[in-house]
Amino acid sequence: MPNPKRIVIVGGVAGGASAAARARRLSEDAEIIIFERGAYVSFANCGLPYHVGGVIQDRQRLLVQTPESLRARFALDVRTRSEVLSIDRANRAVLVRELETGKEYRQGYDALVLSPGAEALRPSIPGADDPRVFVLRNMQDMDDLMKTAQAGDKAVVVGAGYIGLELAEALSRRGLKVTLVEKLTHVLGLADAEMVAPLHEELARHGIALRLGTSVQAVQPDARGLNVVLENGERLSCKLVVLAVGVRPETGLAKKAGLDIGPRGGIRVDAQMRTSDPNIWAVGDAVEVADFVTGDPAVIPLAGPANRQGRIAAEAIMGRESRYASTQGTAICKVFDLAFAMTGLTEETLRKKGKAFRKIYVHPAQHATYYPGSHPVSLKLLFDTSEGRILGAQAVGVYGVDKRIDVLAVAQRAGMSVFDLEELELCYAPPYGSAKDVVNMAGFAAANVLRGDVELWEPEELPLLTDQALIDVRTEDEFRGGHISGALNIPVDSLRDRLKQLPRGKELLVYCQVGLRGYVACRILTQRGLRARNLSGGFKRWQMCQGAGFVPPASESEMRNEEGGPAAGKGSRL
Numbered sequence: 001m002p003n004p005k006r007i008v009i010v011g012g013v014a015g016g017a018s019a020a021a022r023a024r025r026l027s028e029d030a031e032i033i034i035f036e037r038g039a040y041v042s043f044a045n046c047g048l049p050y051h052v053g054g055v056i057q058d059r060q061r062l063l064v065q066t067p068e069s070l071r072a073r074f075a076l077d078v079r080t081r082s083e084v085l086s087i088d089r090a091n092r093a094v095l096v097r098e099l100e101t102g103k104e105y106r107q108g109y110d111a112l113v114l115s116p117g118a119e120a121l122r123p124s125i126p127g128a129d130d131p132r133v134f135v136l137r138n139m140q141d142m143d144d145l146m147k148t149a150q151a152g153d154k155a156v157v158v159g160a161g162y163i164g165l166e167l168a169e170a171l172s173r174r175g176l177k178v179t180l181v182e183k184l185t186h187v188l189g190l191a192d193a194e195m196v197a198p199l200h201e202e203l204a205r206h207g208i209a210l211r212l213g214t215s216v217q218a219v220q221p222d223a224r225g226l227n228v229v230l231e232n233g234e235r236l237s238c239k240l241v242v243l244a245v246g247v248r249p250e251t252g253l254a255k256k257a258g259l260d261i262g263p264r265g266g267i268r269v270d271a272q273m274r275t276s277d278p279n280i281w282a283v284g285d286a287v288e289v290a291d292f293v294t295g296d297p298a299v300i301p302l303a304g305p306a307n308r309q310g311r312i313a314a315e316a317i318m319g320r321e322s323r324y325a326s327t328q329g330t331a332i333c334k335v336f337d338l339a340f341a342m343t344g345l346t347e348e349t350l351r352k353k354g355k356a357f358r359k360i361y362v363h364p365a366q367h368a369t370y371y372p373g374s375h376p377v378s379l380k381l382l383f384d385t386s387e388g389r390i391l392g393a394q395a396v397g398v399y400g401v402d403k404r405i406d407v408l409a410v411a412q413r414a415g416m417s418v419f420d421l422e423e424l425e426l427c428y429a430p431p432y433g434s435a436k437d438v439v440n441m442a443g444f445a446a447a448n449v450l451r452g453d454v455e456l457w458e459p460e461e462l463p464l465l466t467d468q469a470l471i472d473v474r475t476e477d478e479f480r481g482g483h484i485s486g487a488l489n490i491p492v493d494s495l496r497d498r499l500k501q502l503p504r505g506k507e508l509l510v511y512c513q514v515g516l517r518g519y520v521a522c523r524i525l526t527q528r529g530l531r532a533r534n535l536s537g538g539f540k541r542w543q544m545c546q547g548a549g550f551v552p553p554a555s556e557s558e559m560r561n562e563e564g565g566p567a568a569g570k571g572s573r574l
């Protein structure tokens with residue numbers, strides 16, 4: 001259907017506005033109408049938490065475009081406070097209700113684009129419909145929340161996904177005392193537990209009370225406000241609750257029109273974002289896409305994919321061959337001074353899907369350590385066992401997390417392997433990076449594994465092992481500061497001279513602080529015919545696993561910091 005005369009778009013934010021603007025750039029002739037239920041189009045949903053927290057002070061800054069600016073620049077006919085109620089596919093028309101007046105009318109189309117987004121879930125718990133229980137999806141939700149959220153009050157945020165975390169920080173910056181409740185035993189359920197353990201400490205450091213592994217049973221009003229009743233029996237008194245327990249594709253309109261819905265509950269589309277009706281396209285949070293790694297249908301609600309899909313739908317409508325390939329799920333979240341980012345699949349998902357993988361951990365600094373202000377980036381890389389293709393990556397740290405995950409997302413998209421990561425030539429001067437960047441280091445560590453230069457041991461296997469000896473190759477000071485119970489300390493620099501002190505006939509499980517000296521030690525040992533394996537990511541990763549509960553917590557005597565006090569912590573802030 002090249003150059004249709006009339007394009008109607010449902011939803012005027014990320015996907016819808018992108019589709020409209022792209023369609024106009026491709027055709028000055030088409031009539032393009034956007035219907036938006038809310039009062040605003042093209043607003044920055046992703047910016048909402050930052051206005052709540054006062055980082056974006058001017059509310060107007062969230063309104064990226066207005067109906068007037070879209071009319072002026074793109075000659076779009078934008079109708080806000082207009083809800084599309086149904087689709088008459090046979091006659092190619094939608095039924096629209098003007099929410100201000102209640103007036104209903106039909107609007108014909110040649111091509112229809114659905115970008116209705118995803119609705120914020122409201123779990124069916126008693127009290128969830130109290131007006132002091134909020135969700136955050138749009139400007140109105142934000143305004144309502146901000147009217148109620150007063151400094152000094154207590155707030156409970158339910159759900160520690162990206163939005164829950166951003167909101168916990170935002171409300172705390174606003175001066176509220178925040179408790180964050182999460183049903184899982186770690187925040188960011190999409191991530192691997194040990195990789196987000198540092199976020200738990202970061203939240204605690206900023207006064208957020210965390211309640212993990214428990215869910216909300218009820219919200220009860222009382223004379224002072226609300227009581228959030230937890231599964232574990234605890235009652236949290238507060239003035240307001242924000243539910244951030246996830247989203248569900250808004251498929252009501254599509255279902256009513258008889259469009260195909262996929263197995264994950266999103267609108268089914270082909271690579272050109274076309275639904276089961278050849279005249280209707282769908283994009284954004286409401287659709288199912290192919291997962292990049294597995295090709296399986298997935299619902300991945302992110303702004304980047306929604307924008308790109310909107311663009312592709314417009315191109316397809318205009319007769320171009322553009323195709324949407326798949327979604328990697330590249331995402332990032334700020335939690336006070338830390339950033340967590342990921343792309344591709346996690347270890348947990350790979351296990352669930354029964355996909356073979358290997359993994360390594362590295363913690364290099366984001367730039368040369370001799371240049372002031374260096375901080376480690378803790379990075380986990382998952383790759384396939386044969387060719388070393390990148391399956392996923394997660395990173396946490398203060399600086400440079402976005403850059404490394406972006407590089408890895410591009411590498412993954414390009415089908416690169418861990419051997420290619422060794423070769424990447426990335427920016428370097430001391431204030432910005434290192435001659436061997438974090439990504440190169442991850443490539444070296446992973447390639448070493450696949451080439452058989454080193455074998456690894458995993459913290460989880462330790463309790464099951466009997467015929468092994470733990471060797472800590474860090475300095476004596478580091479060892480005194482905290483070590484794995486039962487380890488023998490032989491610093492790597494004296495290892496060649498102290499080989500006789502190693503337990504005979506046992507496999508040696510070596511570790512250092514971040515994995516590098518352990519690797520060197522393993523090379524020394526295996527070239528002398530000894531059996532040795534290294535702990536990728538070293539003691540630091542061990543501590544992250546402790547934070548995640550994979551390995552037993554250290555006793556005080558095992559975990560002493562250099563000053564002799566209790567060690568910095570299980571997850572160890574980066």
Ligand SMILES: Cc1cc2nc3c(=O)[nH]c(=O)nc-3n(C[C@H](O)[C@H](O)[C@H](O)COP(=O)(O)OP(=O)(O)OC[C@H]3O[C@@H](n4cnc5c(N)ncnc54)[C@H](O)[C@@H]3O)c2cc1C
Nearest residue numbers: 011013014015037045046084116117284285301302303306
């Ligand atoms: C608080 C918050 C923070 C976020 N932060 C990030 C982030 O940092 N990074 C990121 O990648 N993603 C983020 N997201 C997700 C991102 O905003 C969404 O993935 C993206 O907006 C999806 O685009 P969409 O066009 O599918 O839906 P939306 O942008 O939600 O737009 C859908 C619009 O359709 C309208 N609509 C629905 N049904 C009808 C109807 N029948 N008639 C008329 N109008 C209708 C709705 O009112 C809505 O305005 C965030 C989301 C929220 C809520």
